[in-house]
Amino acid sequence: MDLTEKEELLLDELRSLHRKLRQNTKDKYQRINPFYEDLFDWEERGKYWSGKDEVTIYNSTTVLGNVDIGQKTWIGPYCSLDGTGGIKIGSYCSISLGAQILTHDTVKWCLAGGEASYEYAPVTIGDRCFIGTHAVILKGVTIGDGSVIGAGAVVTHDVPEGSIVAGVPARRIGTVSKDESGEVMLLMDKVASKIV
Numbered sequence: 001m002d003l004t005e006k007e008e009l010l011l012d013e014l015r016s017l018h019r020k021l022r023q024n025t026k027d028k029y030q031r032i033n034p035f036y037e038d039l040f041d042w043e044e045r046g047k048y049w050s051g052k053d054e055v056t057i058y059n060s061t062t063v064l065g066n067v068d069i070g071q072k073t074w075i076g077p078y079c080s081l082d083g084t085g086g087i088k089i090g091s092y093c094s095i096s097l098g099a100q101i102l103t104h105d106t107v108k109w110c111l112a113g114g115e116a117s118y119e120y121a122p123v124t125i126g127d128r129c130f131i132g133t134h135a136v137i138l139k140g141v142t143i144g145d146g147s148v149i150g151a152g153a154v155v156t157h158d159v160p161e162g163s164i165v166a167g168v169p170a171r172r173i174g175t176v177s178k179d180e181s182g183e184v185m186l187l188m189d190k191v192a193s194k195i196v
Helices: 005-029 035-039 042-050 107-111 190-195
Strands: 062-069 080-089 123-125 163-166 171-178 184-188
Touching: 005 035, 042 062
Parallel strands: 062 080, 080 123
Antiparallel strands: 163 171, 171 184
């Protein structure tokens, strides 16, 4: 590739910036990110979208449509939040890497050769919910407060408050509870603990 002298200088400056930002991320977080994740502040992006402080949205995450995000919620890298049908996410939630929240599908439109409409339904995620890596939450689902969605789960139905669900399709495998001192406990069902 033939670059002008000006372009060569710009490329050298960009590489120098990359090394500095990469080192800062390694020193601060003990990790290496894609370059663009080091360029921008994730909490600034979260505040830009939500209007709230201490909301994190990684730059590799796509957010579209009507997505309401509560205080101090963290949305990790490579997620997809399809708010075309509306998404409400509570406070103190953690949405892990690659999670997908979908509020529409084109199944009937496709099968009907374009003669049926797209279908939309909102998704609601309560406060203090953990959504595991690569979980998929389908349209119309409500997840109750204090629930855990396991990694790779496909959630097709509502999840009651304080539930632990996993699998494809997701099913209840335990509950979230607190002991007398207020410590959070994950209690696995006896059948689930034999499987897991």
